[in-house]
Amino acid sequence: MAKRKRTPLAPPEPTILPQKKNYRQRAHANPFSDHALQYPPSPAAVDWSVHYPAFAASGKTPEFADVGCGFGGLLISLAPLFPDTLMLGMEIRVQVSQYVQDRIAALRVTSQAEPTIPSPFQNVSIVRANGMKFLPNYFAKHSLSALFFLFPDPHFKSRKHKARIISPTLLAEYAYVLKPGGIVYTITDVKDLHEWMKAHLTAFPLFEPVDEETLRAEGKGPIVDAVYTSTEEGKKVERNGGDKWLACFRRVDAH
Numbered sequence: 034m035a036k037r038k039r040t041p042l043a044p045p046e047p048t049i050l051p052q053k054k055n056y057r058q059r060a061h062a063n064p065f066s067d068h069a070l071q072y073p074p075s076p077a078a079v080d081w082s083v084h085y086p087a088f089a090a091s092g093k094t095p096e097f098a099d100v101g102c103g104f105g106g107l108l109i110s111l112a113p114l115f116p117d118t119l120m121l122g123m124e125i126r127v128q129v130s131q132y133v134q135d136r137i138a139a140l141r142v143t144s145q146a147e148p149t150i151p152s153p154f155q156n157v158s159i160v161r162a163n164g165m166k167f168l169p170n171y172f173a174k175h176s177l178s179a180l181f182f183l184f185p186d187p188h189f190k191s192r193k194h195k196a197r198i199i200s201p202t203l204l205a206e207y208a209y210v211l212k213p214g215g216i217v218y219t220i221t222d223v224k225d226l227h228e229w230m231k232a233h234l235t236a237f238p239l240f241e242p243v244d245e246e247t248l249r250a251e252g253k254g255p256i257v258d259a260v261y262t263s264t265e266e267g268k269k270v271e272r273n274g275g276d277k278w279l280a281c282f283r284r285v286d287a288h
């Protein structure tokens with residue numbers, strides 16, 4: 034038998050991370066104008082193996098959700114810290130969600146190119162979705178242990194307050210998808226929005242305030258640190274010398 038000529042192994046392709054400048058998008062999204070969005074009829078209809086192929090056999094579903102994840106800084110920073118926890122970002126803007134999708138794909142390839150390093154980004158994914166409307170379409174009752182609202186759009190004018198992502202009508206949905214004991218993390222540089230989110234969450238019977246020290250004592254310090262520093266918006270606030278207001282709430286057990 035003729036000896037087959039061995040083709041030399043090609044060196045791994047350099048992974049090029051996507052550039053934000055190629056994903057231009059309007060600064061603000063209108064959460065009431067999302068007619069072209071497709072969404073699953075129920076969480077059972079979501080094929081999570083498409084999002085997390087490495088976890089396909091595990092039957093796991095996302096436990097952390099970052100609503101309005103923007104360019105994905107929180108997800109990218111938490112993914113290696115909790116490699117067994119599935120995390121999903123939700124972002125309404127087309128180009129921004131595409132950027133995050135491409136960023137995750139590139140990071141997965143990078144980590145696969147080096148076999149000695151376990152691939153740390155298999156547990157993170159993104160959907161283009163309106164988190165104010167379709168959360169229960171993606172997440173089953175009591176399935177999440179963390180829900181993030183980081184630097185949400187402030188919608189300053191009173192007549193726009195109904196577009197705020199924390200509002201009395203939406204809190205019931207957030208309580209529905211969170212497990213008892215699960216945490217809602219909010220942070221903003223807008224004091225008025227901080228007071229608004231705090232007031233509404235405090236008034237809602239299924240949430241109780243939990244302070245930063247308690248969360249750190251429970252081992253959630255790395256999450257709190259990421260909430261403060263990992264997102265693109267948080268970094269911008271830092272560069273501009275702005276304040277950051279954190280407010281966290283625990284989903285109480287209603288029995």
Ligand SMILES: C[S@@+](CC[C@H](N)C(=O)[O-])C[C@H]1O[C@@H](n2cnc3c(N)ncnc32)[C@H](O)[C@@H]1O
Nearest residue numbers: 062064101102103125163164165184264265266
């Ligand atoms: C000010 S940015 C903050 C992004 C990110 N959390 C950060 O800290 O860098 C708010 C983001 O929420 C997104 N957004 C607004 N309303 C949304 C909704 N209803 N569902 C999903 N994303 C939404 C916006 O498109 C925007 O990317």
